[in-house]
Amino acid sequence: xxxxxxxxxxxxxxxxxxxxxxxxxxxxxxxxxxxxxxxxxxxxxxxxxxxxxxxxxxxxxxxxxxxxxxxxxxxxxxxxxxxxxxxxxxxxxxxxxxxxxxxxxxxxxxxxxxxxxxxxxxxxxxxxxxxxxxxxxxxxxxxxxxxxxxxxxxxxxxxxxxxxxxxxxxxxxxxxxxxxxxxxxxxxxxxxxxxxxxxxxxxxxxxxxxxxxxxxxxxxxxxxxxxxxxxxxxxxxxxxxxxxxxxxxxxxxxxxxxxxxxxxxxxxxxxxxxxxxxxxxxxxxxxxxxxxxxxxxxxxxxxxxxxxxxxxxxxxxxx
Numbered sequence: 001x002x003x004x005x006x007x008x009x010x011x012x013x014x015x016x017x018x019x020x021x022x023x024x025x026x027x028x029x030x031x032x033x034x035x036x037x038x039x040x041x042x043x044x045x046x047x048x049x050x051x052x053x054x055x056x057x058x059x060x061x062x063x064x065x066x067x068x069x070x071x072x073x074x075x076x077x078x079x080x081x082x083x084x085x086x087x088x089x090x091x092x093x094x095x096x097x098x099x100x101x102x103x104x105x106x107x108x109x110x111x112x113x114x115x116x117x118x119x120x121x122x123x124x125x126x127x128x129x130x131x132x133x134x135x136x137x138x139x140x141x142x143x144x145x146x147x148x149x150x151x152x153x154x155x156x157x158x159x160x161x162x163x164x165x166x167x168x169x170x171x172x173x174x175x176x177x178x179x180x181x182x183x184x185x186x187x188x189x190x191x192x193x194x195x196x197x198x199x200x201x202x203x204x205x206x207x208x209x210x211x212x213x214x215x216x217x218x219x220x221x222x223x224x225x226x227x228x229x230x231x232x233x234x235x236x237x238x239x240x241x242x243x244x245x246x247x248x249x250x251x252x253x254x255x256x257x258x259x260x261x262x263x264x265x266x267x268x269x270x271x272x273x274x275x276x277x278x279x280x281x282x283x284x285x286x287x288x289x290x291x292x293x294x295x296x297x298x299x300x301x302x303x304x305x306x307x308x309x310x311x312x313x314x315x316x317x318x319x
Contacts, residue, residue: 001061003068009036010072020299023137026109026118027299028130034301042069043130045118046109047076048101050126052094054083066099077101079120094124108189112137114160115189117182127155127182131296132224132262135313138292139222139260140165146219149173149252151204156183158222163192171218173200173207175231203231208248217254224262238265242273246280253318258291260315270295270312277314287319 013035020027030042032054039055051069053059062080070078079102082095105121111133118126140161148162153172162170170187174180180199187194200207204225223245229236238245246261253259261277268276270293281288293314296302300309 001058001064003064006037006065007068007072010042010069013037013042014073017299020297024109024111024133026111026116026128026130027133027297029299031300031302033303040065044073044075045120045126045128046107048105048107048118048120049073049075049078050120051078051080052083052124053080056084059084062097063099070100075100077105077107077120079105081124083124096121111157112140112161113164114140114157115186116157116160117155117185117189128157129154131300131309131311132157132313134297135260135262135292135294135315136161139220139258139315142258142291143167143220146258147171147217147254149218149221151207151221151223151249152225153183153222154179154224156180156186158224159183160186160190162220163187163190167220170194170198171200172198173202173204175201175203177201205236205245205248208245208252212248212251216252218252218257219254220258220260221249221253222260222262223249224260227263227265238263239267242268242276243280246277247284250281250284250286250318253286255319257318258315259288259318260313262311262313264310265312266310268312270314273312274314277316281316281318288316289319291315291317 013030025046029044030037032038032041039058041052043050059082066080078100080097106119108115108117116128118128120126136158143162143165145168147169148167150159150172153174156172159170159172172183184194225238227238278288296311
């Protein structure tokens with residue numbers, strides 16, 4: 001391995017992220033083959049950095065790669081994660097090796113005006129999906145005076161941006177108590193101590209059905225479900241269940257409300273997502289207008305033919 005070449009490529013990749021760095025100190029520094037580094041991704045979370053390795057041969061060189069990253073960028077913490085299992089199990093349980101800062105894996109990053117907690121010891125994703133950053137910022141800017149609902153809320157970063165954007169009320173729903181605790185922490189970091197009613201530990205599909213019966217209404221709804229999940233013996237697949245999810249959210253959306261859908265399912269492109277959401281809304285007698293759409297941010301360039309991560313997002317105003 002030509003480590004001098006690796007160092008030069010990392011420097012060049014970082015320079016290409018200069019505009020992103022003005023908005024946030026959490027972003028992807030290098031995205032594999034698109035930055036000349038096939039089999040590697042490097043993410044920055046303020047002073048804490050994460051190197052993911054997708055090639056067994058490169059995993060053998062992890063110490064040298066970590067030394068190169070440390071020499072170039074002087075991170076406070078640096079972790080290498082092995083993502084080479086063919087069955088995908090490394091997505092949840094990646095082999096992890098600390099190079100620097102094992103005793104302090106947690107930090108707080110800046111995203112626009114938001115402060116968000118991350119934890120490099122917490123699986124592959126430390127609590128913040130970097131590729132959704134631009135959509136969080138744009139949607140949050142539209143939240144003034146709106147009653148906001150965040151389904152499949154994860155660590156509540158959309159909720160933080162809604163709060164900072166002036167939302168009149170927040171409701172965040174997730175099935176994981178641990179994740180909801182992280183979402184509460186993120187709101188506290190941004191000057192808001194959430195009340196009990198602002199969080200619900202609930203299956204998001206079950207919440208939709210319950211809220212519809214109660215006649216609840218929201219002015220802005222975010223739906224960013226997993227591609228696949230199981231709960232109480234039931235299986236959710238976003239590609240199959242997307243129309244029902246759109247229909248359920250539409251039942252709670254007040255006239256003139258904003259609806260954002262996002263998915264990492266590689267089978268759902270941005271045009272396909274917009275078409276399904278539009279057709280479902282129109283089938284319910286609603287009139288949607290596209291506000292914005294897109295995929296991953298500028299720090300996630302892609303290489304033709306390469307297996308890369310994926311994101312499709314559409315946001316619509318619904319009459």
